[in-house]
Amino acid sequence: MSLDGTYDAGNIFAKILRGEMPAVRVYEDEHVLAFMDVFPQAKGHTLVIPKHSTARNFLEEAPEIVGPLMLGVQRVAKAVRAALKPDGLVITQFNGAPAGQTVYHLHFHIIPRWEGVPLGRHAEGMADMQELKGLAEQISAMIS
Ligand code: AMP
DSSP: OOSOOOOOTTSHHHHHHTTSSOOOEEEEOSSEEEEEOSSOSSTTOEEEEESSOOOSSGGGSOHHHHHHHHHHHHHHHHHHHHHHOOSEEEEEOOOSGGGTOOSOSOOEEEEEEOTTOOOOOTTOSOOOHHHHHHHHHHHHTTOO
C-alpha cells in the first residue's frame, strides 16, 4: 500500500477499537488507546493509536487530532520509562508499505531500548500473552 488509498474499517486496529478483537490494553482516554504490540521488537513495545480517526498514516491525520494524539504518545512513553527503566526509547511511526507500515490505522510505536540488547525484527515473533499482561499492568500503573 502506498501513501494514497482509502481507509479500511476492517483493519486490525479498527477492530480492536470496536472491541471485535482482543488487545492487551495499557491506557485509554477520550482521544487515544495504548496497547501492547503482540510481535514486540523489545520488552515493553507499546502502540498508541487515535480513537476517532480514519487516517491511514500521519500525513492524513486531522490537525485537531494530532495534538491530543501526541500528548497521549508522550504520556505513555513516560509511563514506559518509569515502569521498565530502559536506557533509551525509540518512538517511531511508518507511512506506507515501503516505509515498513503493515497496519493502516495511524499508530505510534514506543520501543524501550537497553544497552547491549539488539532490537528484534519488526512484526516478527509473537509474545507470551501472560508476559504482555504483566508488562501492561506495570506500564499502566505508571501513567500520570
Ligand atoms: P506497522 O508495521 O508500523 O504498521 O506496525 C504494525 C504493528 O502492529 C506491528 O509492530 C505488529 O507487530 C503490530 N500488530 C499487528 N497485529 C497486532 C495485534 N492484533 N495486536 C497488537 N499489535 C499488533
